[in-house]
Amino acid sequence: MLKELLKPEIQEMIAEKAWHSLKEILLEWPEADIADLLKNLEDKEAIVLFMLLPKQLKAETFAELDPEKQTVFLKRIGDEVIRDIVLELSPDDRTELFEELPGRITKKLINFLPPEERKETLKLLGYPEESVGRLMTPDYVAIRPEWTVRESLDHIREFGHDAETVNRVYVIDEHWHLLDDISLRKLILADLSNEVSSLMDRNFIAVSPFDDQEVAVRKIKKYDLYAIPVVDSENVLLGIVTVDDVIDVFEEEVTEDVHKAGGIVPLTMSYTAASPLVLYKKRIVWLFLLLVTGFLSSAVITRFEGILVKVVALAAFIPVLIDTGGNIGNQASVLIVRALALGELTTGKWFNIIKKELAIGILLGLTLGLVMGLWGYLWKGDHRFGLVVGISIILIAVWANLVGSLLPIILTKLKKDPAIICASLLTTLIDITGLLIYFSIAGLLLF
Numbered sequence: 553m554l555k556e557l558l559k560p561e562i563q564e565m566i567a568e569k570a571w572h573s574l575k576e577i578l579l580e581w582p583e584a585d586i587a588d589l590l591k592n593l594e595d596k597e598a599i600v601l602f603m604l605l606p607k608q609l610k611a612e613t614f615a616e617l618d619p620e621k622q623t624v625f626l627k628r629i630g631d632e633v634i635r636d637i638v639l640e641l642s643p644d645d646r647t648e649l650f651e652e653l654p655g656r657i658t659k660k661l662i663n664f665l666p667p668e669e670r671k672e673t674l675k676l677l678g679y680p681e682e683s684v685g686r687l688m689t690p691d692y693v694a695i696r697p698e699w700t701v702r703e704s705l706d707h708i709r710e711f712g713h714d715a716e717t718v719n720r721v722y723v724i725d726e727h728w729h730l731l732d733d734i735s736l737r738k739l740i741l742a743d744l745s746n747e748v749s750s751l752m753d754r755n756f757i758a759v760s761p762f763d764d765q766e767v768a769v770r771k772i773k774k775y776d777l778y779a780i781p782v783v784d785s786e787n788v789l790l791g792i793v794t795v796d797d798v799i800d801v802f803e804e805e806v807t808e809d810v811h812k813a814g815g816i817v818p819l820t821m822s823y824t825a826a827s828p829l830v831l832y833k834k835r836i837v838w839l840f841l842l843l844v845t846g847f848l849s850s851a852v853i854t855r856f857e858g859i860l861v862k863v864v865a866l867a868a869f870i871p872v873l874i875d876t877g878g879n880i881g882n883q884a885s886v887l888i889v890r891a892l893a894l895g896e897l898t899t900g901k902w903f904n905i906i907k908k909e910l911a912i913g914i915l916l917g918l919t920l921g922l923v924m925g926l927w928g929y930l931w932k933g934d935h936r937f938g939l940v941v942g943i944s945i946i947l948i949a950v951w952a953n954l955v956g957s958l959l960p961i962i963l964t965k966l967k968k969d970p971a972i973i974c975a976s977l978l979t980t981l982i983d984i985t986g987l988l989i990y991f992s993i994a995g996l997l998l999f
Contacts, residue, residue: 562589566597575604583609587616599628611640615649622649626661635664642716644689644797646673684768685761687801688782688791693721697731697749701742708736716794719778723748730781730789732756758783761790765801768793770895841977848984849874856991859998865932866994869941870987872924876945877952877986878979880916884909884956885978889970892960899965902958909957910950917949940997944990951989952982 565574578586578601586605590598590613602625605613614622614637626634638646638661650661650673665673672690679685693715695704704721712718721739723732732752742751758781759768772780772795779794826834853860853870860867888905891897897905925942929935956978960970 562601563593563597566600571604574601578605579609583612584616586613590617591621595624595628599625603629603633607636608640611637615641615645619649631664634661638664639666639669642689642691643669643672644687644716647686679761682765683761684759684763684765684782684793685790687765687768687797688761688793689716689797690791691716692779692781692789692792693718694724694728694789695721695734695748697723697725697747697752699748700744701739701746701748701751702744704739704748705744708739716792717779722781722789722792723752724789728789729787730756730758730783733781756781758787759793760784766893769798769801772798774895849980849987852984852987852991856987856995859991859994863937863994863998865937866940866990869924869928870990873941873945873948873990874983874986876920877948877982880913880949881952881956881978881982884912884953885960888957888960892964892970897961899961902961905957905961906954909953913950913953914946916953917946920949921946936997940990940994943997944986944993947989947993948982948986951985955982955985 562574562577581589586601586609590602593601598621602610602613610633614625617625638649641649691714693708693712695707699707708718708721718736720733720735722730723734724730732754733756734748734751738751739748757771757775757777759771761782761784768780771777772793777795779792781789782791782793783789888897921942921944924945925938927938928941929938932938959978963970
C-alpha cells in the first residue's frame, strides 16, 4: 500500500532527477517491495532506480524479480554490474536465475563466475529439473564431532555469516559424511567444555539430490524443520534445502495443480507477463479435447433417441442426473488428489479406498435416489418412472464416486500427476457413462 501511495511521488522525483532522495526512500524498503515497484515501472525508470541500490540490495532485489524483468535488466545494464549481481546471489537463487534465462545469457553469466563458483553452479544445474539438487544450497555450517561446544560456537561465529541458516548445524566426519544435525539452541545451552559427540543422537532426516522437490516439501512439513540436509548415495553432505525455498516450490506446485484442475496447461510465467496468444494456447488444448469428448455425449443421446421419442419426460431429468454424477466424481477426485499430495494415502491402499468410496457412493446414491425417485413418481404418477430415475441416480452415484477416487490412484501408479484429472474432463467422462446407465435402465423398466 505504501509503495502505491508513493509511486506518483517517485515518478516525479525521477523526472526531477532527485537521485539522492530516491535512494534514501528505497533503502528503507524491503527488497520484495522494491521489486514490486520496479515491476510496475517502465523499463527505463526501473533500471534507473535499480542502479541506485547498493550492491547487496541489488542482488536481493534482483532475486525477487520475475524472469522476464530479470532478462530485461541483464540486457540493459553493464557487464560490471551484472558480475556483481551474480556473485552476490546465493547459489540456489543463482541456479534458479540460470534456469529461467535464455541459453546465450546464461552462458555469459556463468563465465562471470570465479572457477570455484562456476563449478558449483554447473554442478547444481546438472541435476534433473524439479529435483532437490536444483533447490539445494551448499551454504551451511558444518562442525566435527570431536570439537568442543566452545570451538563449534567460535566456528559458527566465523563462518555463519554466509550460511543460509544457522538454526541447525551439521556434524560431519573427515570425509564429509553426515553424522547428525544439531539445533543451535542445543549447542548454546550445552556446557562449553563438552564435545559435540556428547550431544549427538545420530537421528536425522535427509533427502537425495535426485528426489523430487515435493519430497523435501513433505518432509520439512512433516518434521517441522527449518532446513533439511541433502546427501548422496554414500551419505556425503552436499547441501541443504531451507524452508523459504520450500515455500516457493509449494506455491508453484499449488499453482500448477490449480491450473490443471481448471483444464489449463500450467503457465510457466505470471498471468500479467503472459500475452493473449500464450494464454490462448494454454487454454485451447483442453477445450478442444473436451469439445471432442462432448460429441460422445451427443452420440449416446442419438443412440437412444427412440426411447426419448416414446417417453419425452426422460429428457427433463438428463441435466439433473449428469450434473449430480459430475459433482460426485469431482468431490471424490479432489479428496483423493489432496490426500495423495499430503502423503495421507498411498497407491498401496487402493483396495481400502475402493471399499470406503463404494460405501460412500451407495449412501449418497440411496439418499439422492430416494428424493429423485419420489419426485419422478409424483410428477408422472407412474411408479416405473420413479424407479428408473431413482435406480439410475444410485448407480450413477456409485460409479462416479469410484471413477473420481480411482483415477488419481491409477495416474499416481503410472507416475503421472493426478492433478491432470481436471474437473471438466472428469465431468465429461461421467456424463457419457451416466447417460448410458440412465437410458439402459429406462429401456429395461419402461419397455
